[in-house]
Amino acid sequence: MHFIRSFGPAVPRVSLSEAFRAGVGALTGLGVSGVFLLSPEIDVNTGLYLVAPFGASAVLLFAVPNSPLAQPWSAIVGNTVAAVIGIALSIVIADPVLRIPLAVGLSIMAMILCRAVHPPAGAVAMTAAMSPEAVDHLGFWFALTPVATGTAMLVALAMVYARLTQRTYPFRQFEAAGQSGREDRKPVERLGLSEGELTELLERYRQAFNLGVEDLARLIGAAELQAASHGMGPMVAEDFMSRDLITVRPDTRLAEVADLFRNHRFKSLPVVGPDAKFLGVIFQIHLISEARNDALRLERGFLSAFKRLLDRHREKPIRAGDIMSVAGPRATTQTPIAAFISLMADGTVDAIPVLKSGQVVGIVTQTDIVAAMARQIVRTE
Template identity: 50%
Template structure:
């Protein structure tokens, strides 16, 4: 009987564990996985027509390749789908079946023994690949196939076919914007140094993350790099929730010094020197935001001019900031556009992912299409310090 009371009908859910455990696929995933697998099978079938892959009077794709394709194209981040797991797992499973059939021909017993040995061999060789079990069964249940092909079955179609699928998966995922093979722990950050971005500095080494996976018996389901990304994302979300009470309006700069799109770059440079700002919004006459100029934009503009005019950087920067008249570069020529923005009542925690990795040094605060303030990294540090002080005194 379902439990009643405050919990209603939801309290009694004995079958909840039998429901879907995988999140909903995105439209991109729906297109990318099935289409990639289909293309791979067409190409694989054509590849097996090559003379060096032929056997007797024909060629064939074996059913377990379909299961391998599901892993390679639908869940390429899985440790079970990596090249070593796929190629070695399928091949060593085929080898176990061939060995079993060399001394045992009773179908059920041979299939059971081949499956057991295949799983054991995959675990020992760290090449666990579920379709490998199907490879062993296909061979063990069809002794005539092994009689015809002999040990060559291990190399073709199994090893060769799997290798073709892996190669196609590498090409397909690169073309469609995914990472395959497996993400490896990053050794550096985006600035050309060994430091990772702040969000990725967990205080845990790759070895620590690997130990966590092994202790919790999850190394077959998740990789070290992905575990690091998940921990970082969880920490960042927790920090955002802790700062929900702090709103951008309380920390933003309101008395803005702005320029118009047509302001000469020399005037912009003068404002940077005068006020010590790191960013200056570019707005229209009615405060409609057009973009933001950061100090680095001046440097980038001078660098482009130096390359274009084939002269030194210092000369280009001097010319750019001292030029007058109609030929002088304008704010619109160097400003950054398409920056993330927030509203007055946005929690200050929302700025953490926007300001932490160096892509932006300030975030405009908007009221409709009008800019009403700006939050810089210094403002964010102040908010974090205040939040820490409150937590310590609580």
């Protein structure tokens, strides 16, 4: 039974939205490359044409952008080196039965030595070795155009697309500054392990091609948090959430929202429609960001822009529905505390609304998490 199961899927389930994001990214990347850089018609005289391995590169760049195999160095250098080897062998070896497998094998060796392993590069080497007519016309220029040029174009588009879809590509290096731009790393990545130790772990378990050091740090930190949460017992959101909520309507003016923040010292306010149906959340930072954007757009000072934002006599006032966040995480009354700890540990989420049948029935803040953990500690002592 275990042997049979080993032939099943090894990749965890992903959401439909993530599959859609990856597919649209590949479509956009190859489409834009074909329109603006590469001619979809094969033209061996110019070298500007699409080659089949670009499709495989698109899978890595847009579907698994965190993979070490998908990073810019791996993609551009790997494809280019493989093209050079395939071209060289096309020149010196006439027999395709020998030339093609030799091109792929030597390309793999070269990519590993260059620390630029990129699986589609094997197909690049094979393409070059199987296309002596292109080599006759272009020679080693084939490695520059279309291979290096096309791959660089895909990498550039993948970087733009990742930013637009709130992903990170290329992945952040281990020694890079944290999210705030300062030296401190995210709390879930403060492991007490050096980059060298993490790299040694990857090499020891032969996972260097599958995970980057940054990803390993994040996974270990998340696993530690998950394990620690097991000691909290079977606590769920309804056990510790804040229930006495103050909410606003989408048509509430920002001046009223600001008053609520000031009077109650809240950091977030749920936005609800009829029958307490949850619509979104407003955080204090939303007011600050809106004022900053207004100041830049109108070329005025920040305080002046903020005063204008909250002006009660403004002809067309900005309302809560205009700036609320609708894409943040949500929970149910039965969501375990472990899920909240994982989401809030890195400081990017301050509050999570708790919903029941589409209605907001509570909210969990960082303060609620700390209080729940403190109560649990007292009970176990």
